[in-house]
Amino acid sequence: MMNDETEQFESRLSSQPLKQIPAAWRAEILTAARGAQPSRRLSPVTRHPWLSTINSELSTVFWPHPKAWAGLAAVWIFIFTLNFSMRDTSPRVVEKSATPSPEVMVELKKQQRLFAELVGANEPLDADRQKLFAPKPRSECVEILMT
């Protein structure tokens, strides 16, 4: 009995017709929706979702001044290129400035002696010449000049 009454009441309520949506809203709302739709240059088949996500994120970041961002990117690319091209020569400089190994030093000294013998035995070696003109007290210098 109670259920019948409830059902009657429910059907009475649900039979009340609701207001219709104003017809003019369709065009207005759909125009707004179309304006908000993201533009698609590639077909959905060829486009990867993650690529489109990255693209949309980048677009939102770079959209205000795309030419300015492109110019800035070009400047940075130029700076990096210049930097890398200069780095190519640096290892050679390091090689040249590096101290030679002891074997090389021994070989070098041998060649120096050989060269000195060939040029003339009386010529003092660079090492001896350095000793001759090594800084000394003035009194000792006078003695050397006197002798």
Add this chain to the structure above:
Amino acid sequence: MKMPGGNDIERLYDEHAQPLYAFLLNFTRDEADTRDLLQEIFVKLAREPKLLAGVREERAFLIRLAHNAAVDLMRRRGTRDRTKENFAAEMISPFATTNDPDEKFYRDELAVALGELPEEQRAVVHLKLWEGLTFEKIAAALEVPPNTAASRYRYGLDKLRGRLRPLYEEMKKAE
């Protein structure tokens, strides 16, 4: 305007705008708010077409979007603090107009009675009575357990019955 997943915004509008409008109008009781919310929903769908990807029940999903948007709007505007008297005073009816004075009176009284219900009960009552959704679908749309949806409906219906009983009985006698 084709959207990924075979959805186009025009089709979505033609199929769902009317029930969404009625639901939002009953919820907000404001034509301008209803229009803003509807536009917000369709703009969102156009901007993020993947929202509907894999959705089985479009209507339930769209009602959920509408409900969330309406709740957010109410929160932003502080309209939750509105008194029941305000709703009654505004008399923004979600029902169609009629020339029959008795029907008009009944619809006006029903609109006021619905406006006096708490929003969560009004939403469930609307979806059950005028959308014919099951409690499971209502629960999914409003993101509440089915038992909660059912109990909200019963509380809401009891209040409506109590409010409209004298009028209802009078009309029955007249018939």
